[in-house]
Structures are given as C-alpha cells and as structure tokens.
Amino acid sequence: MSTAIDDAGDRRGKRVMWTYIVCGLSIFTLMLLVGILLRGSQAAWFALDAGVFYSLLSLHGVGMLTALTISGLGTLWYLVNRETPLNEGVAYVAFSLFVGGVAAVIVSVVVGHYGALWTMLYPLPFVGTYWPSWATGAWLIGTLLVMVGFTIWCAQILGALVVRFGGLNGMLGIDYVLRNRAFVQSGKEPPAPEMFAAAITAIDGFIAATAGLLVGIALLVHWLDPTVALDPLWAKNLTYMFGHTFANLTMYMAVAGIYVGLPLCTKRSYHTSVQLTVAWWATLTFVIIAYFHHLYMDFAQAQSVQYIGEIASYLAAIPVVVVTVYGGVLLVHRSGMRWTLGSMFLFAGMIGWVVGGFAAVLDATIPVNVDLHNTLWVPGHFHTYLLEGVVLFTLGWVFVNLEARSGGQTSALVRWLVGVGMFGGGALFLLSFYLAGAAGVPRRYAVEPAPGPFFANIATIGALVLLAGFILAASEALRLARLKPAHVPL
Ligand code: HEM
Secondary structure: OOOOOOHHHHHHHHHHHHHHHHHHHHHHHHHHHHHHHHHHHHOOOOOOOHHHHHHHHHHHHHHHHHHHHHHHHHHHHHHHHHHOOOOHHHHHHHHHHHHHHHHHHHHHHHHOOOOOOOOOOOOHHHOOOOOOHHHHHHHHHHHHHHHHHHHHHHHHHHHHHHHHOOOHHHHOOHHHHHOHHHHHHOOOOOOOHHHHHHHHHHHHHHHHHHHHHHHHHHHHHHHHOOOOOOOHHHHHHHHHHHHHHHHHHHHHHHOHHHHHHHHHHHOOOOOOOHHHHHHHHHHHHHOOOHHHHHHOOOOOOOHHHHHHHHHHHHHHHHHHHHHHHHHHHHHHOOOOOOOOHHHHHHHHHHHHHHHHHHHHHHHOOHHHHHHHOOEOHHHHHHHHHHHHHHHHHHHHHHHHHHHHHHOOOOOHHHHHHHHHHHHHHHHHHHHHHHHHHHOOOEOOOOOOOOOHHHHHHHHHHHHHHHHHHHHHHHHHHHHHHHOOOOOOOO
C-alpha cells in the first residue's frame, strides 16, 4: 500500500503505534483480572468487602476504557502519519499524560480506596465517602490528565487532517458527496475510510474532552473549596457527554482495523463510498448528543432532549455499522481469505459490534429503557461491543501486523482453542449479563439479589474460559513477534 512517508517515517510511526498498543493491552490484561475478581465475588466464590468491590469496579471501568482508547489512538496515529507526517514528540507528550493519569487513578484506588466510579454523579464523590479526601483529588487529577492527553492527540490529528485534505470540506468528503460528478471528473480522491475514523474521533473527541475538562475542573474546584456548589443536572449532562462519547469512540477508533486490516487478509481494497461517507457524517453529528439516553430518568431534564437522545442513539450507530459491516462482509465473500488469528478476530469483531449495537439501541428505546434502566442488561450490551467488538478489532489489527511482518502461521488447533476460549467463554459471560438484566437484576451491586448470583456463577466460568483463550492468544502473539521479519509491507 503506498504511503506519503519514507521508511524512516514509517518506522517512527510504528514505534509510536506499538508503544501505545503494548501499553493499552498491558492495562487491559490487568483490568481483565480485576473484572474476573468482580464477577467471582458477585457469584460468592469468595467474599470481597463491599468497599473493595466498589474501588475495584471504579478501577476496572475507567481502566478498561482508557486501555482501549490508548491502543486505538496509537493505531490511528500510525495510519494518519502514513498520509501526512506527524511530530512524534507530540504523541509521546500525550502518551506520558495517559501514563501519569493511569498511575494517579491506581494510587487513588489501591492506596486511597476511592470507590465512586468514573461517571459519578455530583455530589457523590464528596459526601458519604469511606475514603480520604486526597483519594478523590487523586482520582480527579488522574482522569483530568487522561483528558488533557486525549485533547492533545485530537488537536494534533485534527490539524494534520485539515492541512492534508485542504480544510474540513476535503477532510469530511463534503464535495465528494454533494458535487460527486465534478469531484470525480476532476480526478480527486476522497479520504480513505480509516481517515474518517480518525477525523470523527478527533472532532467528537475534542468536543467530549472539552465537556469532560469543564466538569472535571469544576469538581476539582469544589474539592479544593467545598463552598463552591455545582448544579447536579449540569454536572450530569457534562459527565455523560464526556463519558458516553469517550466509551463510544473506542469503537470508532478500532474499526480502522477493518478498513486497513481486512483488505490485507482478503487481498482486496476497502474503498470510500458516498454511503460510507454519509454514514460517518451521521456518527459525527449524533454520537455527541446520543448521551441524552443516560438521562431518561431525570425528570428535571427538558422532555424534548429525551426524544433527541433516542433518535440520536439510532442515527449514531446504525448507518456506520450497517455500511461498514456490509462492506466488510462483501470484502470477505468469495475472496478466498485464509483464516488466521488476525482475520478471525476482525471478522468475529464485526459480529460482536452488530450484536452489542443492537442490544444498545434497544436499551436506548424509551419504552424498553423503562424496564432495563440500570439493570445488568446495560453492562451486557457495552461488554458485548467492547469485549467482542473493540477488543477483537484491536487483537485482529495486532495479529494482522504480526502475521504480515513474520509470514508466520498459527496452527488450526491453536486457532480453534483461542476461538472457543474467546468467543465461547465470552458468549457465556455476556449471556449471563443479558439474562440477569432481563430478570431485573440491578447493575453495580456488590451483593446482587436473586437470580443475580446464579447468573454470576455462569458468567465467572465464561470469563475464566475467555481468560484461557486470551492467554493462549497472547503467547501466540509473542511467538510471532519473536520470529525473524519476513517483511511483507503493510
Ligand atoms: C472477561 C472480561 C470482563 C469481566 C469479567 C468484567 C467484569 C465486569 C463486572 C463484574 C462489572 C460490574 C457489572 C455490574 O454489576 O454493574 C463490570 C463493569 C464494567 N466493565 Fe467489565 N468485565 C470484563 C471486560 C471488560 C471490557 C473488555 C471492558 C471495556 C473495554 C469493560 C468495561 C467495563 C465498564 C466500563 C464497566 C462499568 C463500570 C461502571 O459501572 O461504571 N469490561 N465489568
């Protein structure tokens, strides 16, 4: 694939990408173990003190999302750097802020026992706490550092894309859609699909991080001077505008693996189309306001925005999922694609994205939400598209790179075992969330009412099977990484 940079630039880009991905996947592994501890304690396999449970839950939620964000941003940085050379110093500044933020959060939880989660609702982290005030401060500072790092990344990518494509018009393919005939006749090319993933992450990420920084700094001021009071509804709106968008963008970052990785497996190319461009416009516009669906139960909120939340939830997700997955399936169809761990993860990730996305928009539908709100259905849907979507896209991208670099193969037996572990174990783990949620078991309970513990038992077994599959996949990745490069260029 032709790129706009020389070999040295490509090597620098890869260094940044692998620094981000290795760090992200290391945090992911740690958080996976924490997640299993949480589910095992809900199953009463052992007793975690409730305070410890909520501290670990706080760490697991924000840690997982930050881990996947770091890997996704590294991948996109590398892909944008191939189009237009970027300053790697800026990427490392953002990276050190992520690492500093994660360290502060770990200290806040492990030493200080902070336990109010990351989407805490003011005045929660300040009243009725069982942890010292400094732990709340360390948590706030840690999350703010991550947001500043994210803002720097967004600013760098946004600036680079605007310059590369001659303004927002070119970057978002506006002329390509609205004046298509003249555009095509002039011999111009629209941005590659993965550039939309980068652009939408940068634009919506910038807006979301600004909202997050605004409420984060306000909370920090309140921590320093408790006489400064905040409006709880204002704080909740901004918290979820950041939180929902941050969590969703991990998906839109990782999907670049489909646009670039799947073509390498199928020896075909994934072209930008008018449909794909318009679908990304929908995501750009609606992902930032879909968060209103988190506030359906806030009766002080204007009623009109509840409807906006429902419509935006559908429009943010469905067009881009349908067009991307349809394109992905067409790419694979009759391509003679060889099944490797890379292609297997990418293909299965599309299934997880569709299933999780469907369960999510179902929950965002007001009459359904009345029943499912704050039940285990909610972690059911987001674990589906995160664990069996984002994580699989990330692993798929890692394996496609390792396989291309080394020319190495994974035996069919290992592929089957990894598949049974990661998809079979994952299905058991996820199904238990859905069934418990449908039975009305509430989320975020250290000790769940019946039938919660029954389903938690099945889920913990599923999670352990998944862990075994993940360990096997990780050892296979290390084996491929140690092989001598056969150098098949990406
Ligand atoms: C097998 C792997 C995993 C296990 C065993 C696990 C376990 C759990 C458990 C038990 C909860 C609490 C559910 C509740 O009662 O509300 C939870 C919440 C959560 N998990 Fe996981 N999880 C896993 C993977 C992941 C992944 C891959 C991600 C994201 C990339 C993730 C992100 C979250 C988030 C954001 C929360 C919500 C925290 C909150 O309520 O604020 N988890 N997880």
